[in-house]
Structures are given as C-alpha cells and as structure tokens.
Amino acid sequence: MEDSAGSLIADVSRLMRRAFDERARTIGVTRQQWQMLSYLARNEGINQGGLAYLMEVEPITLCRMVDRLQDSDLVERRPDPADRRAWQLFLTERGRTRLADLKPLAEGLFDEAMSGIDGKEQEAMIAVLKSMRTNLSRRTTPPQEAVNG
Numbered sequence: 001m002e003d004s005a006g007s008l009i010a011d012v013s014r015l016m017r018r019a020f021d022e023r024a025r026t027i028g029v030t031r032q033q034w035q036m037l038s039y040l041a042r043n044e045g046i047n048q049g050g051l052a053y054l055m056e057v058e059p060i061t062l063c064r065m066v067d068r069l070q071d072s073d074l075v076e077r078r079p080d081p082a083d084r085r086a087w088q089l090f091l092t093e094r095g096r097t098r099l100a101d102l103k104p105l106a107e108g109l110f111d112e113a114m115s116g117i118d119g120k121e122q123e124a125m126i127a128v129l130k131s132m133r134t135n136l137s138r139r140t141t142p143p144q145e146a147v148n149g
Contacts, residue, residue: 016113023105029098034106036065037074037099040091047086074098 021031039054040046046054052062066089069075074095080086091099114122
C-alpha cells in the first residue's frame with residue numbers, strides 16, 4: 001500500500017517535532033516555548049488571544065505558558081493601549097538571545113531531514129508546501145483579536 005501525501009506530511013512533521021524536542025531540551029526550552037518565541041518575534045505586540053489563536057491553544061493554556069516565559073525573563077507583558085483589559089506580548093533581550101540559540105538547532109534538523117535531496121527538489125517541495133498552506137489558510141478566519149493583536 002502506497003503512502004498518501006497527507007500521511008507522509010504527518011509522519012515527517014511528527015519526526016521533526018520529536019527530533020527538535022530532543023535538541024531543544026539541551027538548552028532548556030520546550031518546542032512550545034520555542035514556537036511561542038518564534039511567533040512573538042514575527043508578531044511583537046500581539047495580544048494573548050491573538051497568540052493563542054496562532055498557536056492553536058486555549059487562551060488559559062497560553063496564559064500559563066506566558067507566565068513561565070515571563071518568569072524566565074524571555075517574554076514581557078505590556079498593557080494594551082487600545083484595550084485596558086488586554087496585554088500585549090514582547091520578547092525580552094534574553095528571549096531574543098534564546099531564540100537565536102535555537103536557530104542553529106532548527107537549521108541543523110532541517111539539513112538532516114533534507115540530506116540527499118538536491119536543491120531543485122528542496123525548492124519545489126517548499127513551493128508546494130507554501131501553496132498548500134495558502135490554500136488551507138484561506139479556509140479559516142481569525143478572530144478579531146488575532147487581527148487587531
């Protein structure tokens with residue numbers, strides 16, 4: 001029986017997550033923490049509701065994650081000037097440094113996964129995955145707080 005594209009994508013994703021978890025643990029970060037730091041680097045000032053939406057977690061789960069990262073001085077909360085009940089999230093300098101420490105781990109893992117695959121095949125795969133992401137992203141509408149974040 002031949003593997004479907006969907007099952008192959010799921011398998012590769014699972015294997016990459018597992019391998020990244022092992023590597024990230026060496027510097028004391030979980031994959032979810034790395035993911036949050038990465039999202040914040042691209043969306044500084046987003047509010048907690050918007051970040052929960054992007055990360056596909058419940059707001060209360062995200063709140064606890066932010067608490068831990070704030071306790072570790074990797075993230076800071078600032079009052080949202082547009083909504084006194086909300087907090088905007090920003091990376092601290094230490095958070096930026098930790099994210100920079102994680103980058104070579106992620107790049108090394110990607111290089112390992114792409115071993116033996118030539119550049120043209122890599123470019124084609126990335127183009128196809130981007131198209132798939134775009135196609136699927138059109139199907140969902142983010143909540144207003146994610147847009148305003």
